[in-house]
Amino acid sequence: MSASRPLVQGVRKIAVLRPNAVGDFVFALPALHALRHAYPEAELVYLGKAWHADFLAGRPGPVDRVVVMPPVPGVGTPPDGPADEGAVERFTARMRDEGFDILAQMYGGGSHSNPFARRLGARLTIGARADGAAPLDRWVPYVEPANRRLALLEIAALVGGTLPWLPCELELTPADRTAAAQLLPPDSGRPLVLLQPGSSDPRRCWAPERFATVGDALAAEGMLVAVNGTDGEAALVRQVAACMRHPCIELTGRLGLGGLCGLIERAALVVSNDTGPLHLALAIGTPAVGIFWHTNLVDGAPLRPGLLRAAVSAQVRCRTCGLDNRAVRCQHQPSFVDEICVDEVLRHARAHLRTRSPGGAD
CATH class of the missing domain: 3.40.50.2000 (Glycogen Phosphorylase B;)
Known part of the structure; x- marks a missing residue:
């Protein structure tokens, strides 16, 4: 599939699904900046963990808001880990009510994260797809090993995300x-x-x-x-x-x-x-x-x-x-x-x- 796409019209709200650790968040920063650069008026919402909310609160940068996810098997927690199905269902209903125009799945190859991303009701889903994973509306192949910063930028490019020159990817307070x-x-x-x-x-x-x-x-x-x-x-x-x-x-x-x-x-x-x-x-x-x-x-x-x-x-x-x-x-x-x-x-x-x-x- 081609990763070069025009901008999506009428985008007011973008969600990025990536509930993982510090280094993995840093790898996503160029893609987050690319989405912000492409859609400067849209709200950029990060679906992550409690530490993301603490770290990004009041911090200048591409993320406007963090929504803390409950444990979801295979998406931020081990596939066989415990889950509160009621909490997950309440979370998915809440995300559908948000009315995201774009949801970017940036958590792995999609075996678990792509089906979960599709449950959140965005107008357009984008992300990576490993062999055998469910497709999204627009996707790029997931391969390993690969430079994760560039791989996530390839996802952002599915909706026209381009990266300005960044002497510093992370702003300090x-x-x-x-x-x-x-x-x-x-x-x-x-x-x-x-x-x-x-x-x-x-x-x-x-x-x-x-x-x-x-x-x-x-x-x-x-x-x-x-x-x-x-x-x-x-x-x-x-x-x-x-x-x-x-x-x-x-x-x-x-x-x-x-x-x-x-x-x-x-x-x-x-x-x-x-x-x-x-x-x-x-x-x-x-x-x-x-x-x-x-x-x-x-x-x-x-x-x-x-x-x-x-x-x-x-x-x-x-x-x-x-x-x-x-x-x-x-x-x-x-x-x-x-x-x-x-x-x-x-x-x-x-x-x-x-x-x-x-x-x-x-």
Whole structure:
């Protein structure tokens, strides 16, 4: 099917269905901007999770309003997960009453999300369609691996969405910057480097000792080093800090998502596993060194390639059972990025720091 379509007439309200995690939201930002650019007078409504509502409340950007979805099997929750059918039916009735002109399904290949999107009663449904999934009114094939930013832009193009040049995909608020400033020593004069050693997927995690070695090397070269993680990653952050010879700032539990964005904006560099804060940095315009398993780099590559220097592992077989994990994932959880060496990450980090200003993006 062709993805090049004219604008739809009479569009007053657009819904985007994408109830997932931070990195996945960042991947959708170019498509959201493209829809806003194409339909500047329409209300853009994001159907997502509670964290989307909290993070986007009052934030400048393409999204006007967030509607929090109940758990829907296969759409934001596992297909076999529990669901309150009454809550789901009330939600679908409420969305039909909204009278959406366009509903963009941007949650996967549509096995579960396309039938659900069709229940919401929009005048026109668009999205991706994997083999065997139900069709929408307009759709593009869903393929893996693929650059997710470009794949979602292809969906926006089904209704004439085009992308203006975006030096920054994610807008910050004064509250973001204030929260970040409160955690940094006053007038240190040292460029900030943020280390992000965690990830929701253990296979994407580089060893904490290696993060510590990178942090020590950059601290010795005059950088102020901070180590960030979620509350569930507190032990990991402490391990990185304990392995470092130089002092660092431990950030676990001290920043909300907005404050983290403010800190990333102030950073000269982010060094991170393939996880949400890495993709926030690329959306904000802060240079980053990303530690990737090779197929994930295809998914997560930014629209501004110069912001990302990637250290990439080509390991495909599980070291426990030997299974090739490119097509089928085994039950084991070894790191697939262990073969990346410290010298490579430091080389990328120093190259960024030589060519970028201390405040972040050019």
